[in-house]
Amino acid sequence: NAGVTQTPKFQVLKTGQSMTLQCAQDMNHNSMYWYRQDPGMGLRLIYYSASEGTTDKGEVPNGYNVSRLNKREFSLRLESAAPSQTSVYFCASKRANTEAFFGQGTRLTVV
Amino acid sequence: KQEVTQIPAALSVPEGENLVLNCSFTDSAIYNLQWFRQDPGKGLTSLLLIQSSQREQTSGRLNASLDKSSGRSTLYIAASQPGDSATYLCAVTPYEAGAQKLVFGQGTRLTINP
Secondary structure (H helix, E strand, O other): OOOEEEEOOEEEEOOOOOEEEEEEEOOOOOEEEEEEEEOOOEEEEEEEEOOOOOOEEOOOOOOEEEEEOOOOEEEEEEOOOOHHHOEEEEEEEEOOOOOOEEOOOEEEEEO | OOOEEOOOOEEEEEOOOOEEEEEEEOOOOEEEEEEEEEOOOOOEEEEEEEEOOOOEEEEOOEEEEEEOOOOEEEEEEOOOOHHHOEEEEEEEEEOOOOOOOOEEOOOEEEEEEO
């Protein structure tokens, strides 16, 4: 089983460039999440989707947009990248009251 | 607002020791608590999930307990091995309509010395 798959694994962007991080899960989970992980800040929720067709802001949504394309896929878009968005991004999915599964992460550097 | 704390931030012990990692949370209104392991440069791997109605869960050398009323969980690792070296994170799922978001602690970085 693939579980949660994120692409790309690494990316370097110039300030002002845009990009989309892709996430797909094959576990038929309703809920999907995007987190960022920064040293000293832990994991912070950017956006989440409780079910297909719904998305909501998390703790740190500014500068990001998301799309829940279907039940399997949840993408995160940076419209105009800033150095403050340099981070490791994780996608996760879960079903209600069960364990969450995480992807392997995308290391993004904005120069 | 739910807050999760893990103390200590780092722990170093010799191989073979039994050890306990701590996790505390401020609001007892949770669905469950989950322990994860994260190796350097990798994603999070789920270790154990404890539902709010449960007191403990076991998997191999790992045992996690939950005391919801006091807002505490512990992860017990028996007979530690160098391969157990990693960062351990706990996360709670607070009562909240819809998505069951996870709220994470900042983790304990564990080093097992051969």
